[in-house]
Amino acid sequence: MSLTNEHIKQRLADKFGDQVSGFEESFGVLSFIAPKELNLKVMQFLFDDEELRFRFLTDLTAVHYPDRSGEELAVVYHLYNFQDRVRLRFKVYTATAAPQVFTATALYESANWMERETYDFFGVDFVGHPNLKRILNVDEMTYFPMRKEFPLEDPLRVDKDDEMFGR
Amino acid sequence: MARPVQYNTKVKTVEIPEGYSGEGFFATSFDRVIGLARKNSIWPLPFATSCCGIEFMATMASNYDMARFGAERMAFTPRQCDLLMVMGTIAKKMGPVLRQVYLQMAEPRWVMAVGACASSGGIFDTYSVLQGIDQVIPVDVYVPGCPPRPEAIIDGFMNIQQLVHNESLRRRHTDRYKELMTSYGIE
Ligand code: SF4
Numbered sequence: 576m577s578l579t580n581e582h583i584k585q586r587l588a589d590k591f592g593d594q595v596s597g598f599e600e601s602f603g604v605l606s607f608i609a610p611k612e613l614n615l616k617v618m619q620f621l622f623d624d625e626e627l628r629f630r631f632l633t634d635l636t637a638v639h640y641p642d643r644s645g646e647e648l649a650v651v652y653h654l655y656n657f658q659d660r661v662r663l664r665f666k667v668y669t670a671t672a673a674p675q676v677f678t679a680t681a682l683y684e685s686a687n688w689m690e691r692e693t694y695d696f697f698g699v700d701f702v703g704h705p706n707l708k709r710i711l712n713v714d715e716m717t718y719f720p721m722r723k724e725f726p727l728e729d730p731l732r733v734d735k736d737d738e739m740f741g742r
Numbered sequence: 743m744a745r746p747v748q749y750n751t752k753v754k755t756v757e758i759p760e761g762y763s764g765e766g767f768f769a770t771s772f773d774r775v776i777g778l779a780r781k782n783s784i785w786p787l788p789f790a791t792s793c794c795g796i797e798f799m800a801t802m803a804s805n806y807d808m809a810r811f812g813a814e815r816m817a818f819t820p821r822q823c824d825l826l827m828v829m830g831t832i833a834k835k836m837g838p839v840l841r842q843v844y845l846q847m848a849e850p851r852w853v854m855a856v857g858a859c860a861s862s863g864g865i866f867d868t869y870s871v872l873q874g875i876d877q878v879i880p881v882d883v884y885v886p887g888c889p890p891r892p893e894a895i896i897d898g899f900m901n902i903q904q905l906v907h908n909e910s911l912r913r914r915h916t917d918r919y920k921e922l923m924t925s926y927g928i929e
Contacts, residue, residue, distance in 0.1 A: 712870060713834045720869040727868065 578626070578659040580605040586627060590620055595665075606664035614652075614667045615677045621654060621663070622682055629654035629663055632683035635690060637697040639671075641723045647671045650699055652679070669699070671722070678704040696721035756782060773911055780824070780850075781907040782812035784899075787823035789843060791830030794857035797889040798829045806892040811899060820846035825902060826879075831859040832872045844879045845928065849914045852902050855881045856895055858888040880922055 583605055587595050595617065597608035609617045621629040634653040641647060646668035654663045669676055678701040679686040690701045691710040698719035701707055709716065718725050759778055761770025786808075790798055801808050802816070817823050820843050832840055844853065855875050858864035861884045863873035875881060882905055885898035913919055923929070 711835075713837075716834075716869070718869075725869070 578656065578661045580661075583627065583661070583663065586624070587617075587620075591617065597666075604662045604664055606666070608666050608668070611650075611667040611669050611676050614650075615679070615682070617665065618652070618654075618679060618682055627656065628658055629656050629661075631655040631657060632679065632685045632689075633662070635679070635686055635693060637693045637699050637721075638666075639697060639722045643668070645670050648674055648697060648699055650676050650693065671698070674698055674700045675702050676700070677702050678707075680704055695719070698722065776911055777907045777909075781903045783815075784811070784813045784825050784903070784906065785815050785817050785823045786813050786825040786827050787818065787820055787843070787847070788816055789826060789828045789830075789840065791832060791836065792859070794829035794859065794889040797892060798827065798856065798895060801892040801895045806896060808896065808899065811896070811903065813899065820844075821848060823847055824851055824906075826851065826853045827856060828853065828860040828875050829856040831864065831866055832875055833870050834872050835870075837872050837875075837878045840875060841878045850906075850909075850911075852882045852905060853879060854883045854885065854898055854902055856885045856898065857890055858886065861886065864888055878926070879928075880926055 580600055580603075584598050584607075587607065591609075591613070594613060595607050595609050597606075599606055618629075621627050631654065632652065633655045634651070636651050638649045638651060639647060640649065648669050648671055649666045650669065651664065651666050654665075655661070656663070667676060674697075676699055678690055680690065680701075680703070687705070688710060690699075690704055691707060693699050694701060694704075694707055695709045695712050696719055708714070712720065756778060758768075759770050759774035761768055761774070763769070788795070788798060790796075800806060808814075813825075820826070824847075826844060826847060828840065844851070853875075855861045859866060859871070860875050861881075863871050865888070867873070872878065883898045883901045885894050887894050890898070910916065
């Protein structure tokens with residue numbers, strides 16, 4: 576029997592009760608929301624379970640929602656089950672004021688660089704990461720460019736004449 | 743019957759610099775002769791990072807043929823080159839590399855910024871792109887365009903030639919030049 580989204584949802588609900596929420600399905604991929612303290616427990620469960628076997632981390636990134644005060648940053652995990660070819664996505668929310676999230680590097684090696692990238696662009700502080708420093712941007716950068724409070728254009732430019740740029 | 747092998751009758755020569763000539767001698771200043779020689783044998787160092795680099799390849803290839811200006815020899819070691827041609831988007835992370843390459847070039851050296859990106863950051867007005875290479879190294883000639891046509895690059899190159907020809911041989915000892923270098927924090 577192949578693994579269905581309903582079944583995954585059932586297993587998660589049995590294990591974590593109403594701590595996991597926001598189940599929805601888009602393009603055939605189940606997604607849900609977990610509390611950030613539980614992110615490792617949820618992943619460990621999905622990894623270890625003989626039926627679920629989500630043993631590959633496809634992607635890890637973050638999204639900034641400036642309007643959701645207290646939980647502005649969403650860290651998104653994309654998991655994959657190779658045997659049954661099933662994908663799964665889940666998010667944990669955290670505040671920009673306290674962007675600490677446990678690292679997934681102990682479970683998935685591939686999390687290492689992706690967490691560094693997420694730190695680089697969104698400033699998510701992955702607790703326990705072995706080498707959490709910028710990976711793509713210059714080391715001297717003092718801000719996290721993908722957060723929406725930072726202007727899209729380079730704020731250091733002095734040669735911009737608003738008149739010429741039609742603003 | 744025409745000879746099967748032709749020899750080139752269209753050899754182009756540059757004009758003799760101003761000076762005094764008599765029977766068996768010709769006298770002029772070093773400035774003029776050396777300027778002339780340098781101008782017609784520039785060794786460019788292409789620093790091509792993106793689309794403008796492709797345009798540069800067209801400039802070097804047979805249709806436009808920059809070799810006509812004596813710039814046949816592309817060199818890829820900065821120590822041998824006189825002209826740094828920066829073509830393409832320079833990311834902030836690339837800035838120190840570019841500067842290092844410039845520092846490795848021996849005097850006299852010239853820099854040409856080809857395209858909007860190298861000159862001003864171009865359309866990439868973002869957190870990751872250097873807003874013009876003149877933030878890290880001094881530039882002699884800017885070529886506008888996104889990308890500039892080969893004609894424009896050649897025009898820029900000819901402007902460099904004018905500079906090479908007319909500048910004082912000891913440009914690097916002038917106060918103005920020293921001041922410029924100090925403003926970039928270069929010895
Ligand atoms: S100026 Fe235009 S063509 Fe040249 S590197 Fe920039 S984007 Fe590409």
